[in-house]
Amino acid sequence: MRRKSRVLTGVRTALVAVAVASTGFVSACANLGGLNLETVGSQGQTTYVKLALNQTESHPSYIALDSFAQRFSERTDGRWEIDIFPNEQLGSQQEVLQFISSGAIEMAIVSGTQLENLNRDFQVLNMPTTFTDVEHQMEVIRDPSIVGDLFTSLEDENNVTVIGGFTQGTRHIYTAGAPIDTPEDLAGEKIRVQESDMHIRMIELMGGAATPMSYGEVYTAVQSGVLDGAENNEVSYVTQNHMEVAPYFNDTSHLVGLDYMIMRADLREAMSEEDRLIFDQEWDKTMEEHTELWGQETEAAIEAAKNAGATFYESDTESFNEALLPIREEFLTSDYQWELYEAVRAAYEEGEQE
Ligand code: GCU
DSSP states (O other): EEEEEEEHHHHHHHHHHHHHHHHHHHHHHTTTTTTTTTTTTOOSSSSEEEOOSSOOOTTTHHHHHHHHHHHHHHHTTEEEEEEEEEETTTHHHHHHHHHHHSSSSSEEEEEEHHHHTTGGGGGGOOOOOOOSSSSHHHHHHHHHHHHHHHHHHTTHHHEEEEEEEEEEEEEEOOOOOOOOSGGGGGTOOOEEESHHHHHHHHHTTSSSSSEOOGGGHHHHHHHHHTTTTEEHHHHHHHHHTTTTTEEEEEEEEEEEEEEEEEHHHHHHHHHHHHHHHHHHHHHHHHHHHHHHHHHHHHHHHHHHHHTTTTOOOOOHHHHHHHHHHTTHHHHOOOOHHHHHHHHHHHHHHHHHOO
């Protein structure tokens, strides 16, 4: 039986928002009573951890997190309880990232694009051409020799640590008015992107006009004609009901996207070594489960979208991929970024030879 996440009342949501907006991050944490880091995980008490997610309860990320939370609680005899708040209940990804830094909440799933706004090195993993497929991506993000430094890079300044990630699968452009075949067809089309300079440029290179916007606003913006389309994976297309307002799903395959599991760095530090080990073991299983679920749910989403009347259009994928090649020279500006990129690509080549 699936555990139901505790319902967050409107009052509590407002409290988080008001406290953070009016009193600043540090005192917001104190106002909310925060977590006492000295006693977290102690015997005879339950430490409640708030985890923010912007997806629905039928999305694979919610399903995988829900079983992660159950297993972690069971293995720690109920000393830890992770409460998942789906559907942007705690705010957009940009907001929850700030709530984590301030200590108002403890964990969240955020897209890589959010982290690149804190450290541009994350752009390497949010860039078209970096990952060939989901398997390659998951191998890389589980390899500390490649991503170890990156994942700890936000701890000192932002109090955020990266625990690992979930794939966003391959992303495509979907449109309201007509299918698109090549970059020429996107001329003048306003396409929503995540809040990222690099993704704005990505759409420009693909021929369109980009509008950055948070995830939860996309449906209405397409419906009202503010946007002509958006870009995402099949699962989000269906769980967000975007197929109702943008019925052409075009195979642009322009990006294998990545979500991160992030956590307050001071909380991770405060966990006992034993609990941290249990957490990491269960998290590792969770990433595997999610990847498996991802494949199944992608297939199911395609079926559901077709049944709802969507058209899956075979665009000239190659023409979009070629148009995107200059993005590397434009955005990889330091030696470290190039080294990271080369290491990610080498992991793919090695995987191919095995
Ligand atoms: C995907 C991804 C989310 C992200 C969203 C978006 O659904 O999993 O983390 O927020 O895309 O396009 O904003």
